[in-house]
Amino acid sequence: MNQLGFRPLSFSIQPLSFSKNQNNYILPNKILQEDYGTVMNLNKDKKDSKISFQARFMHFTDKAIPIPEEIPDSVKDKPEFLFLKAKFDERPVWLKNSLMVACKEEKIKFESHHQFRKNLSFLAYSCKDGPWKHAYVRFGYDCRAETEAFIFQVLDIGVLDSTSLHENLVQSHKKNEFETYDPTFSEAPTKVRQLYQLSDLQDAAVTDILSKERTLIQKSDEIECHRKFGWLSQKGYKAIVKFMKSKFKLN
Secondary structure (H helix, E strand, O other), rough: OOOOOOOOOOOOOOOOHOOOOOOHHHHOOHHHHHHEEEEEOOOOOOOOOOOOOOEEOOOOOOOOOOOOOOOHHHHOOEEEEEEEEHHHHHHOOOOOOHHHHHHOOOOOOOOOOOHHHHHHHHHHHHHHHHOOOOEEEEOOOOOOHHHHHHHHHHEEEEOOOOOOHHHHHHHHHHHHOOOOOOOOOOOOOOOOEEEEEEOOOOOHHHHHHHHHHHHHHHOOOOOOOOOOOOOOHHHHHHHHHHHHHHOOOOO
């Protein structure tokens, strides 16, 4: 590190005048994440390349939550943006899959993934780790300070022995499709890895566990948000995970 406390970046960028493809010379996202805490998405989709955006995120141990940028006029009045804003007014935490399912149900269409992520970037930040990992959280809301946020915690369900599923995922990603899956866990996972929010699960056994967990949280005066279990007790968290994996005999 230098005297100002910044770690020097150990890479060079070839002048654009010598580049055959300018997109090859963007700054590596990993370096930007580590040194500056925010990522500028410069890989623009051809259909929506006029406006770049910053995807903001936070780690569980960060002291402060990210703050939003000013919403440009070209975005804030669009129906797709207003739809996402209404969803975050309904509840403060969403997984991308659940939002995409809601968009499909209401026939809200985005021209590209870039446009979808751009709209999200003006409404919410993303959690990089912890109980809400991969979820988008409304600006101004801190899950670590709100016990009610336990219902929005994320479970990561993996499927073993799934080479063919992995190949399908790779192909889907290359096609840039808005592919979704059942967020309620009423159907068996169809992907190598699927994320679920407790608030979306529709199963009597899970509902019963969450009801007991809510009672424990309300009765406790000294409860703290755990990096892995969030606001749930260790017993309650493991009970839900065990049930979900046994329901479709995943692992």
